[in-house]
Amino acid sequence: MSKSMSAVKQAIPAEIGGETDIVMGSSGAAPQVAAGRKVLPIVEGVVLVAALAAPLVLQDYLTVFATRVVILALFALSFDLVWGYAGIMSFGQALFFGSAGYGVALLARDLDITDIFLVLPAGTLIGLTFALLLGGFLLLGRHPSSVIFVSLGTLTGSYAADRLARGWYYLGGQNGIPSISSMTLGGYEFSEGPGFYYLVLGILIVVYLLCRFLVRSQFGLALAGLRENEQRIAFFGYKAQHLKAIIFAIGGAIAGLAGSLYAFHEGFVWPNMVGVVVSTQVVLYVLFGGSGTLIGAVIGTVIVEGVSFWLSDNYRDIWPIILGLLLLLVILFRPLGLISFVLGERERVGSFGARIKGK
Amino acid sequence: MANAFVAAFEILSFGAIIVLIVLGLGIIASMMGIFNFAQGEFVLLGAYITYLAYAKGLPIWAGMVAAPFVVGALGFVLEALIIRRFYAAPIVAMLGTYALGLIIRESVRGLIGGFYLTVPEPIGGSIDIGTMHISAWRFTIIVITLLVMAGCYLLLSRTSFGLRMRATLENPSLARASGISTPLMYGATFAFGSALAGLAGALIVPVFSLYADLGIRFLIQGFVAVMVGGVGSFIGPVAGAGVIGTLSAALPWIMAPVVADVLVFVLAIAFIKFRPQGLIAGKGV
Numbered sequence: 001m002s003k004s005m006s007a008v009k010q011a012i013p014a015e016i017g018g019e020t021d022i023v024m025g026s027s028g029a030a031p032q033v034a035a036g037r038k039v040l041p042i043v044e045g046v047v048l049v050a051a052l053a054a055p056l057v058l059q060d061y062l063t064v065f066a067t068r069v070v071i072l073a074l075f076a077l078s079f080d081l082v083w084g085y086a087g088i089m090s091f092g093q094a095l096f097f098g099s100a101g102y103g104v105a106l107l108a109r110d111l112d113i114t115d116i117f118l119v120l121p122a123g124t125l126i127g128l129t130f131a132l133l134l135g136g137f138l139l140l141g142r143h144p145s146s147v148i149f150v151s152l153g154t155l156t157g158s159y160a161a162d163r164l165a166r167g168w169y170y171l172g173g174q175n176g177i178p179s180i181s182s183m184t185l186g187g188y189e190f191s192e193g194p195g196f197y198y199l200v201l202g203i204l205i206v207v208y209l210l211c212r213f214l215v216r217s218q219f220g221l222a223l224a225g226l227r228e229n230e231q232r233i234a235f236f237g238y239k240a241q242h243l244k245a246i247i248f249a250i251g252g253a254i255a256g257l258a259g260s261l262y263a264f265h266e267g268f269v270w271p272n273m274v275g276v277v278v279s280t281q282v283v284l285y286v287l288f289g290g291s292g293t294l295i296g297a298v299i300g301t302v303i304v305e306g307v308s309f310w311l312s313d314n315y316r317d318i319w320p321i322i323l324g325l326l327l328l329l330v331i332l333f334r335p336l337g338l339i340s341f342v343l344g345e346r347e348r349v350g351s352f353g354a355r356i357k358g359k
Numbered sequence: 360m361a362n363a364f365v366a367a368f369e370i371l372s373f374g375a376i377i378v379l380i381v382l383g384l385g386i387i388a389s390m391m392g393i394f395n396f397a398q399g400e401f402v403l404l405g406a407y408i409t410y411l412a413y414a415k416g417l418p419i420w421a422g423m424v425a426a427p428f429v430v431g432a433l434g435f436v437l438e439a440l441i442i443r444r445f446y447a448a449p450i451v452a453m454l455g456t457y458a459l460g461l462i463i464r465e466s467v468r469g470l471i472g473g474f475y476l477t478v479p480e481p482i483g484g485s486i487d488i489g490t491m492h493i494s495a496w497r498f499t500i501i502v503i504t505l506l507v508m509a510g511c512y513l514l515l516s517r518t519s520f521g522l523r524m525r526a527t528l529e530n531p532s533l534a535r536a537s538g539i540s541t542p543l544m545y546g547a548t549f550a551f552g553s554a555l556a557g558l559a560g561a562l563i564v565p566v567f568s569l570y571a572d573l574g575i576r577f578l579i580q581g582f583v584a585v586m587v588g589g590v591g592s593f594i595g596p597v598a599g600a601g602v603i604g605t606l607s608a609a610l611p612w613i614m615a616p617v618v619a620d621v622l623v624f625v626l627a628i629a630f631i632k633f634r635p636q637g638l639i640a641g642k643g644v
Contacts (some may be wrong), residue, residue, distance in 0.1 A: 089450050137628075143635065148394060148449055152582050153628050160624040169616030194476045276579070280457065287454065317469050324461035331455045332444060 039343050044295050051201055055194040069196045071261045071304045074204050076285040076297040077211060078204035078254035083283075084291030085215050086247045087227035089151035092158030093255055093282050095134070096127040098274025099161065100256035101263035105177040108264075114184045120260055127256015128249055140241050150203070155276065162275030177271030183264040190264065200261055204298075208255060211294055214250075221249055227292070284323070287330055290337025299339060365491055370608040372497040375504040375633045376563055377577070377604030378597055382511060383555030385588065385596025389547045390528045392590075393445065393452045394582060397437075397460035399574025400467075401553045404430050405560025407467055410478050410569045419565075420482045426561035434553025438546045444546075460575070461474055468571035476569040481590040500562055507558070510598060524548055532534060579608065583627045589637020598638050605629065 051070070055063045075097050082088045100123035107122060138145055138153045145153070165171050172178070182189040190196045213218050218343040226240055227234040234240045263269045272278055281304075289300020304323070311319045334340055370453040384398045405426040412422025441459065445452035480496035514520035526534040535541045560574070567573060580603060588599020603623065610619035631637070 077467075091453075091454070095610050137632065141632065145632070146635070149586070149631060149635065151453065152394070152586060153452065153631075156579060156583055156628055160621045163620045164617060167615075167620065184361070283454065318465075320465035321462055321469065324458050324465060326443070328455060328458040329460060331451060332441070335451070 040295065041343065043299075043339070047295060047298060048205070051204075052206075053098070055197050060193065063194055063197055064307060065305075067192065067200055067265055068262070069302055070197065070200045070204055070259065071258055071265060072282075072285070072305060073298040073301040074200070074207060074261070075255055075258035076282055076289075077204075077294065078206060078251040078258065078300045079282045080249040080286045080291055080297035081211060081215070081254070081292060082162055083286060083295070084297070085220060085227060086223045086244055087147070087192070087230075088244055089147060089153045089249060090154045090248065090251065092134075092156070092161075092276075092279050094274055094276070094278035095130050095154070095161050096252040096255035097157040097259035097262070097278060097282075099130050099271040100124070100126040100259035100275050102165065102171060102177070104260040105180050105263050105269045108173075108180045109177060112181075114181050114264075115181050116185045118191070118332075119183060119264070123260025123263075124253045124257045127259065128253035129250045131252020131255075132245075135245045136254065139245045139248060146346030155279065157278045159309070160273060162271050165271040165274055172270075174271065176268055178268045179246060180263060180267050180269070187245050190315070192265065196265060200265070203257070203261070207257070208294060208298075211254075215294065219243070219246075224292075234256045284327060286337075287327065288337055290339030290343070292336075293339055293343060296337050296339040296343075300337060303338065362486075365493060366522060366612055368493045368497070370605055370612075372494075372501055373599050373608035374465060374604035375501045375564070376559075377561060377580060377607075378600040379500070379504050379507065379559040379576050380556065381581045381584045381588075381596050381600035382507065383552035383559070385585045385590075385600070386511070386555065386593065387552035388585050388590050389592060389596065390448070390552075391545060392449060393456070394449065394585075395552070396453055396457035396578065397463060398456075398552070398556050398581065399578035400460040400463035401430050401434065401556035401574070402560035402563075403464060403571070404433070404489065405557030405576035406478075406567075406569050406573055407471070407560075407563035408557070409561040410476055413478050419478060423558075423561040424480070425559040430557025430560075431550045431554030435550035437547050437553075438549035438560055442549060443542070443545070464571055471569065471571065474570065478564045478569065480565040482500075486592060496565055503562060506557070511555075516518070516538050520547070538550070580604075583611065583624065583631075586631045587627050587637055589639045592639055595637050595639040602638070 054066050058066060074094070078096070078105065079093045080092060081091075082090045103126040104119045104123045107119055113119060113122075134154065134157050138150050165176070166174055181189055184190070190199060215223070222233060222238050222243055225236075225238075226243060230240050233243075259273070262273070285300040285304050286297045287300070288304055289298065290296030308319055308323070311322070315322075380398075380402055383401070384395060387393055387395050387398070408426040409419065409422035409431055413419050439461065441455065442452070445455050480494075482495045482499050484495050485492040486495050486498055501541065515524065523534070523539045523543055524547070526537065527538060527541050527548075531541050534544070564573075581600070584600040584603040585596045586599070587603060588597065591593035606626070607619070607623045610622060613619075614622075
């Protein structure tokens with residue numbers, strides 16, 4: 001059945017998030033794909049259990065590290081929404097992450113506001129506002145913007161923000177804003193450790209479930225349709241540009257939430273947080289894990305951050321080179337990320353690939 | 360008066376440097392539809408080769424001449440091995456070349472560390488016009504930029520190589536049917552663009568010193584310049600680079616540098632939004 005095996009190969013898109021070469025009704029494709037259908041909930045369950053158990057088995061300093069990873073996973077989720085589902089290459093996602101971080105840092109520094117019920121909504125709102133402004137400008141308008149223009153536009157936005165943060169004395173310039181006071185809930189102060197870990201894990205789970213609901217709704221399916229073929233979705237009467245602007249804004253809000261958590265967890269914010277470095281970092285996470293599956297973004301963050309943490313002591317100099325090589329290999333040979341080793345193409349929401357007889 | 364002249368010269372020489380860097384980027388973007396994120400690292404390599412020649416005791420000129428050839432050859436090999444797989448999808452090309460750039464940049468960082476290594480100007484001193492002094496090397500850069508621009512223009516518009524290149528750009532299948540080896544043309548175009556980046560790096564290293572982030576520093580400026588100028592022609596990116604380079608050198612003279620920096624990007628993005636075809640639209644030379 002070598003012919004059917006090639007059909008399976010073709011069902012994996014030749015490019016990330018682009019046109020999918022779908023092979024309908026090839027019954028021979030069943031084994032791989034059929035197995036894949038039940039894998040996603042299992043993967044999600046395993047990740048959840050591991051995440052819940054982590055502080056119990058990890059040493060304290062590793063719990064602190066794990067907290068950071070969970071926050072970054074939340075950030076990766078925001079990028080996966082706009083890229084993996086709607087096919088918008090947001091190369092400047094750190095703009096929303098970092099500006100929210102700076103925003104809550106200023107709230108804490110200048111107004112002494114650290115209440116969790118004030119700072120987290122504020123950070124989310126900052127991310128949302130910036131994403132609405134930038135997304136509205138780039139995505140809406142009489143002529144739909146090209147994918148390249150949107151990606152370079154977001155990249156430039158993030159780069160400009162980086163330069164602004166570096167040069168603006170009020171924002172601390174090169175050094176950023178150090179020693180931000182802890183986030184508070186009534187009289188309780190969130191300091192590094194299991195408390196903070198479970199807080200961000202709880203937030204991640206809630207946001208993950210919301211995203212999961214969103215992408216499996218009619219709205220999410222329309223988004224996936226956009227990713228696969230924008231024109232076709234437009235012909236069906238959807239306002240493609242509006243859908244894109246909405247998901248871009250939602251992504252910005254989640255990035256803002258992650259950014260404000262990050263600022264309080266690290267205790268400081270610095271220009272890189274809004275700039276190109278962090279923007280491309282989040283692209284790495286999602287590409288590694290696998291775009292368009294939500295859980296892939298989380299797994300990618302854990303792998304990239306975990307391995308770089310592991311290697312940074314002994315191989316600090318060559319780790320970025322290895323990272324580049326791995327990224328190149330993933331792009332060339334596994335465009336759907338590492339998760340595609342266990343997950344069938346069909347489980348990416350919206351891609352109804354090879355159909356399976358009798359299922 | 361003298362100050363204004365020196366200021367104008369500074370602005371012009373910075374514009375020339377941006378043009379030099381953007382030339383290769385623009386040719387690859389226009390001819391192949393690929394925004395090459397590794398272009399900054401080709402600039403870095405050109406600078407590094409020049410530094411190596413200097414450090415080994417060879418004349419700096421030797422390094423500067425070798426740089427475009429070595430980087431061009433590397434570009435040819437990379438195109439055949441990797442870049443070729445990306446043509447179908449511009450976004451994948453962006454990510455793939457980004458990964459490539461990351462590998463090159465971090466390798467160079469591993470070799471030179473976090474230092475700023477300096478290379479002396481091959482033509483030192485200054486040119487004195489009355490009471491004004493302008494840097495001889497920056498003046499040379501302007502002259503070389505003009506020569507390179509003219510050379511590229513002639514190559515693309517007057518030679519059979521340029522004709523085949525443009526034919527491949529206009530209609531690849533027709534070009535193939537006419538007996539042009541399109542894969543070879545793509546390889547040659549990419550190699551040519553890389554060589555220009557290598558040359559740019561070699562020429563600017565005496566001005567900016569050698570450090571690992573040398574290339575990436577100009578990359579976003581380069582992309583913006585290409586978009587402002589318009590993809591699809593040779594003249595467009597050059598014009599865009601002139602405008603962006605001049606603006607980002609001129610505005611800091613009249614306002615706070617931070618504000619000027621951000622303003623250039625905001626203006627550029629707004630311009631591209633409302634005139635997506637760029638300053639100069641069209642295909643061809």
